[in-house]
Amino acid sequence: MEIADPRPSVRVVCVDAHGRVLLLNWCDPHDGALLWEPPGGGIEPGESPFETARRELVEETGLDPNTIVDSPVTVPRDVVWNGKRHVEDELFFLAPVNGNAKEISRDGLVGDEPANLRGHAWVHWTELSLLPDRLEPPELLEVLAALDPSGPWVTSSQR
Numbered sequence: 001m002e003i004a005d006p007r008p009s010v011r012v013v014c015v016d017a018h019g020r021v022l023l024l025n026w027c028d029p030h031d032g033a034l035l036w037e038p039p040g041g042g043i044e045p046g047e048s049p050f051e052t053a054r055r056e057l058v059e060e061t062g063l064d065p066n067t068i069v070d071s072p073v074t075v076p077r078d079v080v081w082n083g084k085r086h087v088e089d090e091l092f093f094l095a096p097v098n099g100n101a102k103e104i105s106r107d108g109l110v111g112d113e114p115a116n117l118r119g120h121a122w123v124h125w126t127e128l129s130l131l132p133d134r135l136e137p138p139e140l141l142e143v144l145a146a147l148d149p150s151g152p153w154v155t156s157s158q159r
Contacts, residue, residue, distance in 0.1 A: 004084040010053045011040035011075075011090055012068060013144055014061070016097040019152060020122035021144065022104070024060060025133065027118050030083040034118065034133035038140070040090070053093045060113070061120075062105025067095045073146045079136055094147040125153045 014022035023036040039060040043052045049072060054065035072091035079086045104120050123131065128141055137143065145154045 001080065001085045002083070004081075004086045006088045007086075008043040008049070009041060009088075009090045010043065010049050010056065010072070011038040011092045012053050012057045012095050013038045013092055013140070013147055014057075014063060014067075014095045014097050015125075015144070015148070015151075016122060018122075019125050021125055021128065021140070022061065022063075022097075022120060023123055023131075023135075024120050025118040027116050028081055029112060029116055030081075033080075035079075035136050036121070036123075036131050036133055037136040038092070040092075049091045050093070053091075053095075057095060059108035059110065060117075062103075062107060063095070063097065065095075067097060069094045069096070069147075071147075073143060075137055075139075075143055077137060092143050092147060094144075096148075125151075 024039055025034060025036050027034055039057055041056045043049060050070045053068050057063055057065050057068065072093045074089050075092050077086060077088055077090050106114065109117060125141065125144060128135060141153055
């Protein structure tokens with residue numbers, strides 16, 4: 001399988017007051033495979049990773065970008081998308097969502113995103129392994145623990 005040219009990217013892990021993580025459900029335009037992953041996307045020329053995280057969160061969800069914490073963790077990724085294998089590091093940011101999670105807006109989607117985004121879900125951290133489709137990254141719970149080591153998702157061996 002062809003390996004895609006590197007494209008620096010970021011992801012935003014939104015967590016609400018009930019311990020639910022926002023995941024977007026995407027349909028791969030190449031083979032129809034479904035996957036769940038946090039909002040995010042490619043860093044545009046002249047943009048910092050933090051600026052990208054803020055822009056992508058608004059474009060893909062309509063959520064308040066001011067909740068993003070500028071302390072990312074680097075996550076190695078190996079994802080097949082659109083017929084190509086993407087092997088690179090991505091920066092993941094945490095965005096605590098105060099109170100109940102609000103509805104998600106699709107108004108900022110661009111390009112082929114409206115056709116490929118199937119929906120979203122707020123998934124409790126204890127249920128990430130129960131998703132019906134592939135979770136990206138598969139180790140999202142460990143990423144969450146690295147982003148917020150004080151959360152209930154951190155096991156006693158990780159503290």
